[in-house]
Amino acid sequence: MTVAAPTLSAEPSLAKPSLAGATRAELAEALRAIDTPEREIRMRVAQLWHWIYFRGARDFADMSNVSKIVRGKLAERFTLALPEVVAEQVSTDGTRKWLLRLDPVDAADKGAEIECVYIPESDRGTLCVSSQVGCTLNCSFCHTGTQKLVRNLSTREIVAQLLVARMRLGDFPGLEPPTDGLVPSGADVRAVSNIVFMGMGEPLYNLEQVEAAIEVMSDGDGLSLSKRRITVSTSGVVPQIERLGAECGPMLAISLHAVRDDLRNELVPLNKKYPIRQLLEACRDYPGASNARRITFEYVMLKGVNDSPAEARELVRLLKGIPAKINLIPFNPWPGAPYECSDWETIERFSDIVFNAGYASPVRTPRGRDILAACGQLKSETEKLRARARLAVE
Numbered sequence: 001m002t003v004a005a006p007t008l009s010a011e012p013s014l015a016k017p018s019l020a021g022a023t024r025a026e027l028a029e030a031l032r033a034i035d036t037p038e039r040e041i042r043m044r045v046a047q048l049w050h051w052i053y054f055r056g057a058r059d060f061a062d063m064s065n066v067s068k069i070v071r072g073k074l075a076e077r078f079t080l081a082l083p084e085v086v087a088e089q090v091s092t093d094g095t096r097k098w099l100l101r102l103d104p105v106d107a108a109d110k111g112a113e114i115e116c117v118y119i120p121e122s123d124r125g126t127l128c129v130s131s132q133v134g135c136t137l138n139c140s141f142c143h144t145g146t147q148k149l150v151r152n153l154s155t156r157e158i159v160a161q162l163l164v165a166r167m168r169l170g171d172f173p174g175l176e177p178p179t180d181g182l183v184p185s186g187a188d189v190r191a192v193s194n195i196v197f198m199g200m201g202e203p204l205y206n207l208e209q210v211e212a213a214i215e216v217m218s219d220g221d222g223l224s225l226s227k228r229r230i231t232v233s234t235s236g237v238v239p240q241i242e243r244l245g246a247e248c249g250p251m252l253a254i255s256l257h258a259v260r261d262d263l264r265n266e267l268v269p270l271n272k273k274y275p276i277r278q279l280l281e282a283c284r285d286y287p288g289a290s291n292a293r294r295i296t297f298e299y300v301m302l303k304g305v306n307d308s309p310a311e312a313r314e315l316v317r318l319l320k321g322i323p324a325k326i327n328l329i330p331f332n333p334w335p336g337a338p339y340e341c342s343d344w345e346t347i348e349r350f351s352d353i354v355f356n357a358g359y360a361s362p363v364r365t366p367r368g369r370d371i372l373a374a375c376g377q378l379k380s381e382t383e384k385l386r387a388r389a390r391l392a393v394e
């Protein structure tokens with residue numbers, strides 16, 4: 001299983017903890033640690049919140065309405081550092097991928113790396129964030145699942161991905177947008193308007209931190225992203241689906257990928273624990289699901305494996321009664337993958353059957369394939385670069 005996420009109270013031997021990405025409770029804790037009188041805590045938390053999440057402050061010294069003494073004490077114990085951007089790649093289609101190095105969690109840790117991806121469109125910008133380093137679940141078509149190192153990300157590390165993206169996209173007061181690629185702009189468009197938890201990891205195996213991160217991201221006094229624009233994608237951790245809906249209420253996406261248990265057991269091994277019937281029941285009961293808030297069903301198109309017209313018809317039958325949209329994802333290959341992507345005509349035929357049954361069935365255009373930023377490809381580039389670097393020194 002995964003190990004716990006690091007907490008704010010880092011060991012003394014490690015670097016000063018950063019408050020960028022912290023929850024209100026963590027900020028209050030930090031203020032108590034510098035002996036702030038209890039009666040001031042609420043007001044100080046509100047000030048810090050505004051500076052960190054609304055203004056994108058990078059330095060306590062900039063917080064002009066916070067007393068100099070408090071700023072000084074904060075700077076002695078904490079920082080506002082964000083994870084280091086080890087590499088930034090910009091695809092020809094404007095997709096950006098950032099490789100981020102996280103702070104070490106103990107003396108033996110060299111700092112794990114995660115990737116997050118930004119996908120611009122004319123009317124929106126979607127940030128695909130990671131919830132874990134790697135993933136324990138080993139879906140047979142996903143490269144992330146082949147990675148050995150796994151740990152949960154902390155709330156701070158999840159929120160920090162959005163902060164890094166907004167910094168790099170010049171989306172805080174006083175910053176300029178980059179000139180080397182497409183970033184949507186206009187009166188009503190935000191550079192990052194949507195978040196999807198579709199990067200590395202299974203978000204429902206790190207539910208508490210994911211929920212806390214969503215609360216920070218959707219807080220109206222700061223980052224202010226509506227929960228309707230935040231989607232959590234899961235391979236089907238049934239008991240956690242209801243909790244997510246009841247406690248937090250973001251949009252839900254289910255990685256279905258097969259309509260029969262025998263095949264889904266193979267593609268998504270978690271299905272052996274929570275089979276299709278149970279999974280769909282949890283979707284029927286998902287608090288807040290409605291025609292205005294549909295559940296997305298993701299279906300990766302694997303040539304000759306799950307892409308027949310009979311399977312499309314079965315998919316429609318299975319989803320009856322659930323407010324659903326179906327997202328067909330062309331399989332994104334990675335080195336050594338045991339599958340191929342379905343032919344375009346097969347995908348179209350599948351999509352037509354689903355569409356004629358009354359479902360929106362967009363085929364997700366692969367984005368950023370040239371920089372290996374598409375679904376399921378994350379981490380491969382880094383590992384490849386490492387392998388190359390190793391070869392170079394041998």
Ligand code: SAH
Pocket residue numbers: 135141142143197198199200201202203233234235254255298300329330331332333334375376377
């Ligand atoms: N663990 C979560 C979220 C991360 S994966 C989940 O499985 O839902 C995000 C999406 O990418 C999932 O729908 C996943 O099935 C899909 N995916 C994984 N590998 C892929 C690949 N090689 N090609 C296309 N989609 C892939």
Ligand code: SF4
Pocket residue numbers: 135136137138139142143144145199200201202235255
């Ligand atoms: Fe993990 Fe999702 Fe990849 Fe499956 S598809 S291995 S759950 S990241």
